[in-house]
Amino acid sequence: MRARVVAAVSCRLLAAWSCVLLAACLQPPAVTDLGRPVSEADTASNPISRDAGISAAWSVRESLWLFGDTSQRNGPAFLPGTTAAIGPYTRGVVPNALREVPTPPAPHSAGPSAPSPFLPQPRGLRASAELGCDGTSPYPASWPAGLARIPGTEQLLLVYAETCVFSSTDMRTQRLTLSVYDPSANLFRSTSTPFGALPLEAGLPVAEQLGSPVFGDDGYLYLFGHDVTTSKIIVARVAADPVSWGDPASYRWWSGTWNADPAAAVSIVSVPFAGSVHVADYTGLGAHRLAMIVQTEFASGRFQVFEATSPTGPWHRGPAGRVPDECGTTGYGCYALNGHAELSTPNRYLFSWYSPADLSGLGHLRLASVTW
Known part of the structure; x- marks a missing residue:
């Protein structure tokens, strides 16, 4: 009898532990808010509001950050397009000593105490067949879609x-441009524009709105859209040299095979919603290779991370969750989810998002990490 009672209790305890273990497995991984990446110009008296937040290491010590539309108190109130900052990075740590990059080709010694326009303002865009896009409404902007260190x-x-x-x-991408940038000299060494809409005011087809450049070890440059x-999430490739990536006829889209017709591109992953997509190469961080973060719900900052060893996949689901943010109740909420390969570690995936409530409602990027 005693043996039967002990056995019954043991079975109930085992069942209870099974439930605990199952619940732990079903619980999404914790997402940790790490804080705000800032430049030395971003101070309490002169706060800077900025979105986008794409970064990449260009040396073993420093990385470049690209930001979207920027608001500030210490200079022009609003800078449309892209601003940039440069500075040291440490894996797992939020950068807090970035230096604002002056408008190229000014030397870094002339570094501004406030953000400056970085990418050239587009010329010749069209609001309609009769009206140019060169005023304040509508206005032209060069917005970052990705960057990667050239091997x-x-x-x-x-x-x-x-x-x-x-x-x-209503924000119509009318051209896609690729530039080779030398961070140490603050110079654009070459610029190519492989895709332009015809007519411009119609905007580019989605398959030509590419970003997240990844250099493969097979001589190709891969871009995602x-x-x-x-x-739908797609991938295209082109030979990894400026002559090729400047030639629209050199591009191929993945349709099960590499196809010259962008309309034939197939989705490489399945998600309920793709509000933003960012892909980067994490080779050297344990077993990780390529990682993609997708915003899978509008405004809330819900995300799904995928991993693969090849740009075409198969892409396997990694951590998923929601940014540690209330995200507000108006506008776009939380957006601009981007991974940061130079900040991530073998155990923690670091990514940023735009927090509309940060800086007492001015809005700013924040960094978070999740176990992968």
């Missing part, structure tokens, strides 16, 4: 969208 160099490939901004809901309407 074997201390130069970066920057990808950006030349956009005519009509309103907060997404369609907010269909939640």
Whole structure:
């Protein structure tokens, strides 16, 4: 009898522990808020509000950060397009001593005490067949779509969208531009624009709105894109040299095979919503290789991380969750989710997002980490 009672109790305890273990497995991994990445110009008396927040290491010590539209008190109140900052990085740590980059080709010794325009302002964009996009409404903006270190160099490939901004809901990418940037000299060494809309005011097809450059070890440059309407996520490739990536005829899109027709591109992952997509190479961090973060719900900052060893996949689901943020109740809420390969560790994936409530409602980027 005693043996039967002990056995019964043991079975109940085992069942209880099984429930605990199952609950632990089903619980999403904790997302840790690490704080705000800032430059030395971002002070309590002169706060800076900025979004986008794409970064990449260009040397073993320093990385470059690209920001979208920037608001500030210590200078022009609003800078449309892209601003940049540069500075040291440490894995797992939020950068807090970035230096604002002056407008190229000014030397870094002339570094400003406030943000300055970084990418060239687009010329010749069209609001309509009759109206140019060169005023304040609509206005032209160069917005960052990705950057990556060019293998074997201390130069970066920057990808950006030349956009005519009509309103907060109508922003038409009219050209896609790739530039080789030398961070140490603050110079653009070359610039190519492989894709331009015809007519410009119609905007580029989604398949040509590419970003997140990744250099493969096979001699190709891979770029990724997404369609907010269909939640389709695509990949294209081109030979990894400026002559090729400047030639639209050299691009191929993945359709099960590499296809010259961008309309044939198929989705490489399945998600309920693709509000933003960022891909980078994490080779050297344990077993990690390529990682993609997708914002899977509008405004809330819900995300899904995928990993793969090849740009075409298969892409396997990694950690998922929600940014540690209330995200507000108006506008776009939380957005601009981007991974940071130079800050991540073998155990923690670091990413940033735009927090509308940060800086007492001015809005700013924040960094978070999640176990992977």
